[in-house]
Amino acid sequence: MQQIINFVIRNKTTLLFLLLFVIAFGLTIQSHSYHRSKFINSANFLTGGIYESANNIMAYFGLREQNNILVEENRQLRALVYNRGDSTITSTTSTDSIFSNGRYRMRSAKVINNNYSATKNYLTINRGEKHGVKEDFGVMTSKGIVGIIDNTSNGYARILSILNTKSRINAQLKTSNHIGSLEWNGESSEIVQLSDISKFAPVKQGDTIVTGGQSSIFPKGIPIGSIEDFTLDVGGDTYTVNVRLFNDMTNLSHVYIIENLDAEEIKLLENPIDEQ
Amino acid sequence: MNNSLTINSILRFIVLILAQALVFNNINFIGSVNPYPYILFILLFPVNNNRTLFIFLSFMLGLFVDIFSDSGGVNAAACVTIAFIRPAVLKFAFGMIYEHQIIKFNNTEFGNRVIYFSILTFIHHLIVFTMEVFNISSIILILQKTLFSGIFTILLCVLISILFSNKD
Known part of the structure; x- marks a missing residue:
């Protein structure tokens, strides 16, 4: 017994190193597997808060560009509204089903942290559980899709970007x-x-x-x-x-969160088939 | 003396993490090259100090950077590794001065310092990118990222350490 204790004391640096390395390695493995890492992510209270306050300042530098994007989107939407009676756009066209049909609920959000340089990229947005945002909601901009929400906290959510090797x-x-x-x-x-x-x-x-x-x-x-x-x-x-x-993934500010109101029903319907 | 050293270290810890999260993670030079100068905390940690505490602090440093950049535990793993092997690298880079435990990074020779920074930086980056990509068949990508980011980091580390060195 004495010898074991002596051994531990003599090699405490090495043992501590091995222990911490294994913990870090475990966290890495956990983040690589699809089942989401629960607490090492940027959607928590501390990091979300810091990113949001930094973004409050940085947002001023892109105002002109963001205005142009919003005007362009308004133009598209107006064109859609005024052309509704036109025979070329029927209720089966794709864009209609997003906006007028009651199956999808849209929320707006702001990107407060955007990564695109690693091989596994995530974004953080300033909407979370208290705004009704949950995992597996889709995220898009006016130009195209951005990713899927994979982790939420009370006030923030993390998006698995389409620029992530895990994304399908x-x-x-x-x-x-x-x-x-x-x-x-x-x-x-x-x-x-x-x-x-x-x-x-x-x-x-x-x-x-x-x-x-x-x-x-x-x-x-x-x-x-x-x-x-x-x-x-x-x-x-x-x-x-x-x-x-179509999206410039390096320059994102305002995004829309898509909630499929039928998702639960579809899942319930599909699950028994999977189990067989 | 000891007290001011502690405060200095704590301040460095916080400032480097914030700088990494808010500034250096968003540089994206030529598309995707980012430096990691937060390891300056490990590189410049006072030498004759408690090693257990040092390794633990390095782990926390890496973990915080990981939380900010959503990378699982890759930075934490790389940081504990370079903290663990630092004495060997110090001995290799500085030789005699290290043996006598009187090392002061401000007074060391420039060449020795660059060698010391380079070795630890490349080891750190190699671990980070290997674990981040996690696919041995993209070894070229890993080496490429290590090289580019490494050069960037070493440049920044040397610059920062010169800028903030208080010659007394």
Whole structure:
């Protein structure tokens, strides 16, 4: 017994180092696995508060640009409103289902911390549980999607950005209904990859990619980006498409949170099938 | 003397974390190169001090940076590692002065200091990026990031340590 205690005292630095290293390694593993790390994230009270006060100052430097974005969006929405009677826009078009149909509730939020330089990027926004924001809500801007909320605290929430190698989002071609999964290879903050597109799909350079509506997170038809180039996979059955994002992910300020009011019902319906 | 040293360390701890979270994480030079000068806290920690406390403080430093940048525990792991191997690197870089425990970073030779900073910075960055990417097949990406960020960090560390050195 004496010897064990002596050993511990003699090597206490090494032991402490090993212990702390294992803890840090554990936290890293936890953050890599899909099930979310509960307490090491930027959506807590302390970091959220600091980021918000810093953002209160920094926001003034982008006011002109943000104004232009808002005016542009207003123009689009007005065009939509005044053209409603037009026969070209029927209630089945994609944009209508987001705004007029009662299935989705929209909230506005402000990005207070934006990362895009690592391979696993997250954003922090100033809306949290007290504003009714929960996990698995989608986040978009007027130009395209941003990511999915993966962690919330009382006043803040963290978004799993589409620029995160863990992110998987259902997407499809706008011209046909061939679906694929949107991923990121960690290289450029302007280009994401759409994989598993069937080789029978009419893939053309410059075509638009939109969300697929097969998940209960995003409505169908939110724009994502345009096709930059595409390659046939080694197997020869599917395309991998490089998609240039409409959103400038490096310059985000005002975003919208999408809540699917039917998500719970859809989940309840789908779960028994998964278990079999 | 001892008291002012403690206050100095605490202040450095807080200021470096905030600077890392609010400024240096958002530099994104040529798209994605960010420096990590917060490790100056570890590099310049007084030498003849309690090693257990030093390792623990380094862990907390890394953990706070991790919380701010949503990176799990990668910075914490890298920080405890460089804190643990620091005596060996000190011995390698400074030789005799370290043996006599009278090291003062302000009075050391410039070349020795750069070597000392470089070794610890590259080890730290290699661990950070290996654990962040966590995929051995993208080893080129890891090395590339380590090199670019490392050079940036060393430059900043040297500059900051010159700017804030109080010659007495």
